[in-house]
Amino acid sequence: MARRSEHSLEELKAMVLDAAESIIIEEGFSALKVRKIAVAIGYTVGSIYMVFANMADLVMHINARTLDAIAAQLEQVQDCSAEQSIESLAVTYFSYASQNFNRWCKVFEYRLPADAEIPDWYQEKVDNVFALVEERFAELAPELSEDLRKRATRTLWSGVHGICVLSVTGKQDKAGIKDVEEMIVLLVRNFMRGWIACSNK
Amino acid sequence: MARRSEHSLEELKAMVLDAAESIIIEEGFSALKVRKIAVAIGYTVGSIYMVFANMADLVMHINARTLDAIAAQLEQVQDCSAEQSIESLAVTYFSYASQNFNRWCKVFEYRLPADAEIPDWYQEKVDNVFALVEERFAELAPELSEDLRKRATRTLWSGVHGICVLSVTGKQDKAGIKDVEEMIVLLVRNFMRGWIACSNK
DNA sequence: ACCTGAACACCGTTCAAGT
DNA sequence: ACCTGAACACCGTTCAAGT
Numbered sequence: 001m002a003r004r005s006e007h008s009l010e011e012l013k014a015m016v017l018d019a020a021e022s023i024i025i026e027e028g029f030s031a032l033k034v035r036k037i038a039v040a041i042g043y044t045v046g047s048i049y050m051v052f053a054n055m056a057d058l059v060m061h062i063n064a065r066t067l068d069a070i071a072a073q074l075e076q077v078q079d080c081s082a083e084q085s086i087e088s089l090a091v092t093y094f095s096y097a098s099q100n101f102n103r104w105c106k107v108f109e110y111r112l113p114a115d116a117e118i119p120d121w122y123q124e125k126v127d128n129v130f131a132l133v134e135e136r137f138a139e140l141a142p143e144l145s146e147d148l149r150k151r152a153t154r155t156l157w158s159g160v161h162g163i164c165v166l167s168v169t170g171k172q173d174k175a176g177i178k179d180v181e182e183m184i185v186l187l188v189r190n191f192m193r194g195w196i197a198c199s200n201k
Numbered sequence: 202m203a204r205r206s207e208h209s210l211e212e213l214k215a216m217v218l219d220a221a222e223s224i225i226i227e228e229g230f231s232a233l234k235v236r237k238i239a240v241a242i243g244y245t246v247g248s249i250y251m252v253f254a255n256m257a258d259l260v261m262h263i264n265a266r267t268l269d270a271i272a273a274q275l276e277q278v279q280d281c282s283a284e285q286s287i288e289s290l291a292v293t294y295f296s297y298a299s300q301n302f303n304r305w306c307k308v309f310e311y312r313l314p315a316d317a318e319i320p321d322w323y324q325e326k327v328d329n330v331f332a333l334v335e336e337r338f339a340e341l342a343p344e345l346s347e348d349l350r351k352r353a354t355r356t357l358w359s360g361v362h363g364i365c366v367l368s369v370t371g372k373q374d375k376a377g378i379k380d381v382e383e384m385i386v387l388l389v390r391n392f393m394r395g396w397i398a399c400s401n402k
Numbered sequence: 403a404c405c406t407g408a409a410c411a412c413c414g415t416t417c418a419a420g421t
Numbered sequence: 422a423c424c425t426g427a428a429c430a431c432c433g434t435t436c437a438a439g440t
Contacts (some may be wrong), residue, residue: 009404021276035435042405046435055433108366109310162363163356165309183356190395197394201330210423216418247416256414347422 010139013051015041019101021062028102029109032059060122061108067125070096070104074132082140088187089133090160094184097164098177108165133157156191160184162163214252216242222263222304229303230310233260244338261323264308268326271297271305283341288389290334291361295385297367299378309366334358342395357392361385 019040134153167180220241253259336356368381
């Protein structure tokens with residue numbers, strides 16, 4: 001029963017994306033299967049390959065949405081002193097990660113077997129998240145070169161991310177949410193204290 | 202051609218483990234398949250399930266070996282001032298991660314769909330790695346409670362780990378090995394500076 | 403042009419049957 | 422008791438065939 005142009009390819013693409021996103025959110029990262037998506041949108045598997053090259057391509061587009069959601073969340077952080085803002089950004093990041101666990105995981109699940117390149121439009125979204133933190137570093141040390149600021153941002157944020165990752169990979173019970181939040185604050189405060197004390201680098 | 206007790210079950214287990222480890226090291230995380238292991242050791246797939254419950258079980262045992270290797274590497278770090286030692290431990294950790302990329306990845310690849318518990322013998326190996334870092338924190342602040350030291354260790358080490366993860370996930374080209382090492386040193390130095398300055402917590 | 407659905411290659415896992 | 426190997430259920434992906 002070929003349903004000719006009941007939906008445009010654009011519409012189909014959006015439907016696939018929505019359905020896949022729902023599956024990940026509701027059933028987790030390992031439940032995403034082409035056949036399940038097909039059933040959800042009322043098409044057959046073949047149709048999905050009309051709008052996405054393969055599963056990896058689809059997942060990359062879902063991850064892009066997640067990165068947008070993270071950026072949107074971070075943008076809502078109240079503006080105050082730079083130090084305080086950076087701390088709030090870090091806690092907000094963790095809060096997003098724990099509340100949107102399955103989506104967040106997918107982004108950092110290991111990826112692309114060596115050969116595959118990260119597309120520019122995707123890298124932009126990653127940079128966009130970092131940029132929100134970097135702005136505050138700029139307020140704090142406007143005299144520093146962009147390079148040094150970028151490095152400090154990347155360093156601290158990777159650290160914050162690492163705490164989120166290990167707290168979530170290891171043992172959810174042993175390290176409760178409150179503990180993780182405290183660890184993040186501890187990392188940010190100590191790093192910032194050290195960073196400011198030694199004003200350059 | 203059933204080969205009766207040509208090897209003991211213990212020997213078989215070791216053979217499977219060795220073969221699987223080699224595949225991961227040489228061909229990467231996605232190349233590990235039961236059939237490939239079976240061919241490598243000259244048995245059929247069924248035999249593997251005589252000594253391991255399933256793939257996840259097998260992988261967990263490989264990861265245990267990797268954790269042992271990491272601990273062994275960290276133990277070789279020269280003894281000097283606590284601050285210097287912690288920095289060296291962090292750089293050594295990254296060095297192991299980048300030189301044993303595939304094995305290291307497997308350990309932190311996402312895991313166990315919710316239900317599965319982490320066995321005690323495995324958790325011990327994880328704790329063992331942390332303990333090596335914690336010792337130096339103890340030298341640095343012997344007056345602190347074990348709890349506060351553990352938290353500081355876990356925080357900093359998660360941060361170091363995060364830098365390794367993102368540097369390896371994101372873009373190997375853009376952030377070269379030298380850059381990553383500098384980021385790790387930056388994180389450790391600033392964190393330690395901040396931590397010491399504010400002697401408690 | 404759009405869509406189907408059967409087919410393909412490839413997984414992990416099981417288990418009756420052999421020695 | 423140890424081991425085989427065929428079978429099962431389930432993947433992602435392709436493509437000739439239909440409308």
